[in-house]
Amino acid sequence: MSLIIGLDHVNLLIDAGDDALSRARAFYEGLLGLQPLERPANTDSGRPGAWYQCGVQQLHLATEKDASVVNKASRRHPAFRVADLEALRRKLEFAGIEIIAGNRFPGQERFFVRDPWGNRLEFVERFSS
Template sequence: MSLITGLDHVNLLIDSGDDALSRARAFYQELLGLEPLERPANTDSGNPGAWYQCGVQQLHLTTEKDASAVNRRSRRHPAFRVANLEALRKKLESAGVEIIAGNRFPGQERFFVRDPWGNRLEFVERSAS
């Protein structure tokens, strides 16, 4: 029996600054449609941030000085499961977000993007087969 029962949340770093949280809201809430959550004032980092509901999991964003410099070099990423990959692709493209192709795997379609801070994000639609 595994003691791990699932993934609770993923935390991504975004640059600090006066407009960081409004830019995060525009990308993650308005463009991607994630539901904002109440964020406790006493987080471990003490830095401003935002929390979003993503299915049964959560996405946490934390501000940190110069996060983009590290993010843009990294291949680490969360993968978001989506119901209609093509509709999301069109929505992102019309918002000016660059779509990055991923290798093809059986039973799924997928692509990557980088958020405004360089975080790599994967979007996956599983097929029934």
């Protein structure tokens, strides 16, 4: 039996600054539709951030000086499972978000985007065989 039973949350870094959290709300809540969560005041980093519910998992955002510089050079990413990939693609394209194609794999369709801080995000729709 595995001691690991699932993934609880993913933490992404966004740039520090006065408008970082309002921009995060616009992207993650407004555009992607994630449900905001109350974030404890005593996080380990002590920096501002935001938490979101994402299915049974959570997405955490934390601010850090010049995070976008590191993010834009990285291929690390969370992958979000979606119910209608094409509807999400249209919504993101309408908002001016660049869609980045991913390799095709059996039983799924997917693409990537970069958030306003350069975090690479994958969106996946899986199909029954």
